[in-house]
Amino acid sequence: MKQICNLDLAKYKIEKEQNIILAKKYLVSSIYNTAKIEGCNVTYPDTQTILAGAVINNVSVDDIQTILNLRDAYRFMITSINTPFSLEYVCKINEYVSRNESLQWGVLRSGDVGVGGTDWKPEIPDKKNTEEKIKRILALNNPIDRALEYFSYAVKSQLFWDGNKRTSIIAANKILVSNQCGILNIMQENIAEFNKTLLYYYNTNDNHPLRRCLKRSIYSIDKGFNMINYYAAETGLFIKTANKLLREGKSLHDIKEFFKKFVLDDRQNDEKNKLLELLKPFSNGR
Known part of the structure; x- marks a missing residue:
C-alpha cells in the first residue's frame, strides 16, 4: 500500500x-x-x-x-x-x-553536553x-x-x-x-x-x-x-481516506497498518480507538 x-x-x-x-x-x-x-x-x-x-x-x-x-x-x-x-x-x-x-554559535557542537532532567548523553555530532x-x-x-x-x-x-x-x-x-x-x-x-x-x-x-x-x-x-x-484537519482526512479505502475493499487491519506510523501512533490510545470505531460501520465485518 x-x-x-x-x-x-x-x-x-x-x-x-x-x-x-x-x-x-x-x-x-x-x-x-x-x-x-x-x-x-x-x-x-x-x-x-x-x-x-x-x-x-x-x-x-x-x-x-x-x-x-x-x-x-x-x-x-x-x-x-x-x-x-x-x-x-x-x-x-x-x-x-x-x-x-x-560557547560558539553557528557551528556544530564539538564537545560533550548533558540534557537537564534526563540521563540522555548525545554523541558529538559528525x-x-x-x-x-x-x-x-x-x-x-x-x-x-x-x-x-x-x-x-x-x-x-x-x-x-x-x-x-x-x-x-x-x-x-x-x-x-x-x-x-x-x-x-x-x-x-x-x-x-x-x-x-x-x-x-x-x-x-x-x-x-x-x-x-x-x-x-x-x-x-x-x-x-x-x-x-493541522491536527484536527488530519483527523478529518484520516476518516475520509480510511472510509474510501474500506469502500474499495481494504480490510480494517490493512487500513490500521496503512495509517499506523504517522497518524495512529501519534494518537493516544483512547483517541486511536475512537477513530477506528468510526470506521467499523463501514467495514462489513472485514
Missing part, C-alpha cells in the same frame, strides 16, 4: 506568499512563545516593547538578548524562505539564535552523518513529517552548544512555510505537554507523543483565511 504521506493534504496547503504573510502576522507570538519555552521571564507586552526598540526596565539583559536573537532568526527564516534547507542553513539559524549566548540524516529526512514525502522528524532528530542530537530547541523550532518552520503548510507555534497551553513529551522522547526514543504535541501546534488558514489546526 502507499505510504501515509500520500494523504491528500493539498486542500490544506496555502499559497507560499500567504504562508509568509501568516508567519509575519504571528511573528511576535512565535517569538514570545519560543522564548517562554526557554524559560524567559517576559510577558507578551514586554516582548512587543522589546521588539519595538523601546527601553524596558523589568526584564533581564539575558532575556532581552534572547528576544532580539529570536527576532533576527525568524526574520532570517522568512526572508530566505526560498533558500534550500541544509545543515549550513540550520547553522545560520543557530548563529542568530545563540549569538552572545553560548558533519557528514548529520548531512546524511538531514538528506534522509528531506526525502520524506509529507512536509509535515519532514518538519516533525527534523525537529525530533535535531533536538535530541543537540547539534549545537546552545539554543537547540529554538533553532529546531525555526528550522521546522522553514520546512513548513517553504512547503505551504502553515506555521509551528507552541502556545502557552501546550508548553507543559511539550516539555513532558520531549523528556519522554529523550528517555525512550519514542517521538510519537512529541509529534502529537507538535501537530497540535501547527496552524494554517483555510480558503476563507480562518485559522485551522
Whole structure:
C-alpha cells in the first residue's frame, strides 16, 4: 500500500506568499512563545516593547538578548524562505539564535553536553552523518513529517552548544512555510505537554507523543483565511481516506497498518480507538 504521506493534504496547503504573510502576522507570538519555552521571564507586552526598540526596565539583559536573537532568526527564516534547507542553513539559524549566548554559535557542537532532567548523553555530532540524516529526512514525502522528524532528530542530537530547541523550532518552520503548510507555534497551553513529551522522547526514543504535541501546534488558514489546526484537519482526512479505502475493499487491519506510523501512533490510545470505531460501520465485518 502507499505510504501515509500520500494523504491528500493539498486542500490544506496555502499559497507560499500567504504562508509568509501568516508567519509575519504571528511573528511576535512565535517569538514570545519560543522564548517562554526557554524559560524567559517576559510577558507578551514586554516582548512587543522589546521588539519595538523601546527601553524596558523589568526584564533581564539575558532575556532581552534572547528576544532580539529570536527576532533576527525568524526574520532570517522568512526572508530566505526560498533558500534550500541544509545543515549550513540550520547553522545560520543557530548563529542568530545563540549569538552572545553560548560557547560558539553557528557551528556544530564539538564537545560533550548533558540534557537537564534526563540521563540522555548525545554523541558529538559528525558533519557528514548529520548531512546524511538531514538528506534522509528531506526525502520524506509529507512536509509535515519532514518538519516533525527534523525537529525530533535535531533536538535530541543537540547539534549545537546552545539554543537547540529554538533553532529546531525555526528550522521546522522553514520546512513548513517553504512547503505551504502553515506555521509551528507552541502556545502557552501546550508548553507543559511539550516539555513532558520531549523528556519522554529523550528517555525512550519514542517521538510519537512529541509529534502529537507538535501537530497540535501547527496552524494554517483555510480558503476563507480562518485559522485551522493541522491536527484536527488530519483527523478529518484520516476518516475520509480510511472510509474510501474500506469502500474499495481494504480490510480494517490493512487500513490500521496503512495509517499506523504517522497518524495512529501519534494518537493516544483512547483517541486511536475512537477513530477506528468510526470506521467499523463501514467495514462489513472485514
